[in-house]
Amino acid sequence: MSKFHPDQARLADYVAGTLSYHETLMIAVHLHFCPECKAYVQGLEALGGVLLDDLPGEPVSDSLLQATLNAIESKPEAERRTEPSYRHPEVPAPLQKLVPSGFDTLPWRKLLPHLQVCDIEISPNGPKISLHRIRPGGRIPRHTHRGDEYTVVLKGGFSDSLGDYNPGDFLYRSGEHEHEPVAAESEECICLTVTEEPLKMTNWKWRWMNPFLS
Ligand SMILES: [Zn+2]
Structure with a gap:
């Protein structure tokens, strides 16, 4: 379990699509490891990026976020996102395009x-x-x-x-x-x-x- 996370404002920017390509990649790799932040992001996504765009910097109320997270958790397993499997399981999914053949074959x-x-x-x-x-x-x-x-x-x-x-x-x-x-x-x-x-x-x-x- 990760101990060091991106702050919530940065996760909200990730959902709203306002981060740079590089920041987006780093957050996506963190989400690969962190169920806690992933659930938070899914909650924000469910609330809608449009709402976030209209209300920059407005915190989402805890009760609304919790209700959304509960709704996600109550979905049948098949409806939840599943991670595709890759040839190099040690490489997180968001990095597969940049590291297609695994870490050992890179020109270190x-x-x-x-x-x-x-x-x-x-x-x-x-x-x-x-x-x-x-x-x-x-x-x-x-x-x-x-x-x-x-x-x-x-x-x-x-x-x-x-x-x-x-x-x-x-x-x-x-x-x-x-x-x-x-x-x-x-x-x-x-x-x-x-x-x-x-x-x-x-x-x-x-x-x-x-x-x-x-
Ligand atoms: Zn996290």
């Missing part, structure tokens, strides 16, 4: 001793969608991100000074945030990230790398 490049990176989509002036793969117990030197960054954990887990993150956890960090992630010892960690700009090493030992990280 080694960025640091414990860290491999694969850019899966780069738009000329937009953010970059990448996968980061950290070896079990691997520590990434302290760094910051020169712009906003979204992360969803896909496999394994990592921790930093603010918490422990597991599959499905959704993180949004601004450019000022500095951290030093460490992967869990039990298995490799794979994260999906959207970054506006490349990361920037702040640990003095690794600052020489900054020109190579773009």
Whole structure:
């Protein structure tokens, strides 16, 4: 079960279709893991995107939302959405188009001793969608991100000074945030990230790398 979720305003924007392609993708991947947010989104969808468009920022009353969620839960099983099955079950459905052959066949490049990176989509002036793969117990030197960054954990887990993150956890960090992630010892960690700009090493030992990280 995910512990870190997108906030409700962002989920409402997702339903209303007002998020960027990149934010939409990250929320969709989180929903793949998180029944709690998925139920919330389905409740909002049932209330209607038109209503959301007309009332920007108006909170939906708890009683109305609960009534809608109850109506969804009382539907017969066959009427509920079912997840299609894919060839690579480790790849969440919203990522299947970008990672059609599974994680192991991607052209990973080694960025640091414990860290491999694969850019899966780069738009000329937009953010970059990448996968980061950290070896079990691997520590990434302290760094910051020169712009906003979204992360969803896909496999394994990592921790930093603010918490422990597991599959499905959704993180949004601004450019000022500095951290030093460490992967869990039990298995490799794979994260999906959207970054506006490349990361920037702040640990003095690794600052020489900054020109190579773009
Ligand atoms: Zn969630």
